[in-house]
Amino acid sequence: MTNAWKQLDVAVIGGGLGGLAAGLALRRAGHKVRIYERYDYGGEIGSSISVAANGGKWLHEWGVDVKKAKPVILTKLIRHNWESGEIEGVYPFGDYEKLFGYPYYNVHRKDLHDLLQRVVVSPDGEGTPCELILKHKAVVVDYETGHIKFENGEETSAELIVAADGIRTTTKAQLGITPTFGTSNSCCYHLLMRRADLIANGLTDFSVEKAIEFWGGDDKNKIVLSSCSDGEIISCYCFYAATAADTRDGWHNSATRDELFQVLKKNLDPKIADAFAKVSFDIKQWRLYVHEPLPYFYKTSRKGDVGVCLLGDAAHAMMPDQSQGAVAAFEDAGALGYIFSKEFIENTGVVPSLAGGLKLYESERMPRVTKIQAASLRARENLKERIGWSTDGVDSPDKLTIEEVCGYEPKTHMDGLAREILRA
Numbered sequence: 188m189t190n191a192w193k194q195l196d197v198a199v200i201g202g203g204l205g206g207l208a209a210g211l212a213l214r215r216a217g218h219k220v221r222i223y224e225r226y227d228y229g230g231e232i233g234s235s236i237s238v239a240a241n242g243g244k245w246l247h248e249w250g251v252d253v254k255k256a257k258p259v260i261l262t263k264l265i266r267h268n269w270e271s272g273e274i275e276g277v278y279p280f281g282d283y284e285k286l287f288g289y290p291y292y293n294v295h296r297k298d299l300h301d302l303l304q305r306v307v308v309s310p311d312g313e314g315t316p317c318e319l320i321l322k323h324k325a326v327v328v329d330y331e332t333g334h335i336k337f338e339n340g341e342e343t344s345a346e347l348i349v350a351a352d353g354i355r356t357t358t359k360a361q362l363g364i365t366p367t368f369g370t371s372n373s374c375c376y377h378l379l380m381r382r383a384d385l386i387a388n389g390l391t392d393f394s395v396e397k398a399i400e401f402w403g404g405d406d407k408n409k410i411v412l413s414s415c416s417d418g419e420i421i422s423c424y425c426f427y428a429a430t431a432a433d434t435r436d437g438w439h440n441s442a443t444r445d446e447l448f449q450v451l452k453k454n455l456d457p458k459i460a461d462a463f464a465k466v467s468f469d470i471k472q473w474r475l476y477v478h479e480p481l482p483y484f485y486k487t488s489r490k491g492d493v494g495v496c497l498l499g500d501a502a503h504a505m506m507p508d509q510s511q512g513a514v515a516a517f518e519d520a521g522a523l524g525y526i527f528s529k530e531f532i533e534n535t536g537v538v539p540s541l542a543g544g545l546k547l548y549e550s551e552r553m554p555r556v557t558k559i560q561a562a563s564l565r566a567r568e569n570l571k572e573r574i575g576w577s578t579d580g581v582d583s584p585d586k587l588t589i590e591e592v593c594g595y596e597p598k599t600h601m602d603g604l605a606r607e608i609l610r611a
């Protein structure tokens with residue numbers, strides 16, 4: 188039956204974490220993949236990203252040696268009192284790896300991005316290496332013909348186009364979806380600190396706990412701290428209530444320590460305030476946006492021989508408060524790779540058409556990411572909603588649990604859906 192499997196000619200638009208993951212997943216499944224990125228990667232942002240087991244599972248499946256991204260393995264969540272720094276709660280991950288199959292990684296996103304870039308084009312590992320084509324900004328994507336036009340005048344076409352063009356996706360509109368989003372009432376400063384600088388200045392070594400540590404979180408004000416790069420770098424997100432002055436957009440808005448302290452709620456724990464005042468660097472300010480769930484994730488041509496689907500932030504941009512945006516993009520990529528693989532045909536006895544496969548992709552991804560999106564928004568102002576803390580923090584049928592997020596079995600779920608949807 189796997190004889191009926193067909194190799195697809197795939198173009199991925201966007202070479203962020205989601206696009207690279209999609210390229211890798213489809214390469215591993217046997218397809219021919221080109222990834223088009225508008226930039227040359229000079230400005231990849233420096234911040235940490237936690238990769239829970241539901242994302243790590245796919246990285247391992249694709250043969251990514253995550254150790255090369257110098258991860259810190261997270262062991263717990265810690266909540267501090269904003270003013271005194273006293274510990275008010277600990278959520279130990281306990282046997283996390285045993286329970287969910289993979290560790291809870293914390294990496295510098297540049298390290299992970301660099302690693303994925305190397306792996307997608309590497310001659311080692313299964314599948315034909317992806318072509319990674321930089322300085323190609325897609326301006327026209329036609330789901331009827333599979334035709335793509337780039338700003339530099341070049342053109343190409345593909346059977347399957349994966350639009351991983353991020354939160355400001357322009358492909359979405361070309362699929363007939365009117366973006367519905369608005370500015371969030373929160374903004375964020377991000378900063379880094381070197382472990383060596385903390386120690387040299389007699390400050391607290393925040394890498395010791397191997398935890399995600401929170402200060403505040405009962406309103407819009409929240410500091411989220413964690414270490415990455417083998418513990419050498421400490422990364423901090425400082426969320427605060429947006430004001431009329433917060434109009435700057437983009438990922439590269441440099442800011443000063445003075446600007447940071449102007450927005451931080453007063454009387455911050457002196458341990459962390461001192462560290463910010465003395466050794467913080469690479470301070471950036473980010474505006475946050477609230478995105479509504481989309482009505483659909485893909486379109487196919489009338490004949491069904493060409494399809495365009497959205498992936499990652501292009502499909503489901505979310506507040507960062509569940510640390511699941513990139514992980515959800517890895518899940519999207521994993522789903523696409525699995526649905527169009529020989530393994531899927533063996534497991535289900537179903538040979539999906541392009542249109543059928545994309546229908547299954549949407550059916551599997553949409554309810555899951557919509558729930559995570561909603562829980563991320565709630566966690567923006569209520570730390571009790573964050574997975575881990577949510578175990579005892581909230582009692583609501585909508586609550587997101589660490590078990591459903593990290594212990595998710597995507598292939599089993601897709602196999603079941605395939606029987607319902609594709610055999611119906």
Ligand SMILES: Cc1cc2nc3c(=O)[nH]c(=O)nc-3n(C[C@H](O)[C@H](O)[C@H](O)COP(=O)(O)OP(=O)(O)OC[C@H]3O[C@@H](n4cnc5c(N)ncnc54)[C@H](O)[C@@H]3O)c2cc1C
Binds near residue numbers: 224353510512
């Ligand atoms: C404060 C904060 C903290 C976060 N922390 C976490 C975390 O701990 N864990 C987690 O899982 N997630 C986290 N996230 C979310 C995560 O960063 C995103 O969900 C993830 O990076 C999305 O990846 P993407 O590839 O979909 O989009 P992007 O990273 O935005 O990549 C899109 C790419 O497409 C390119 N592109 C855009 N348009 C075009 C075009 N027309 N043609 C060609 N290329 C194009 C862009 O240049 C870019 O390289 C956080 C987000 C924020 C804001």
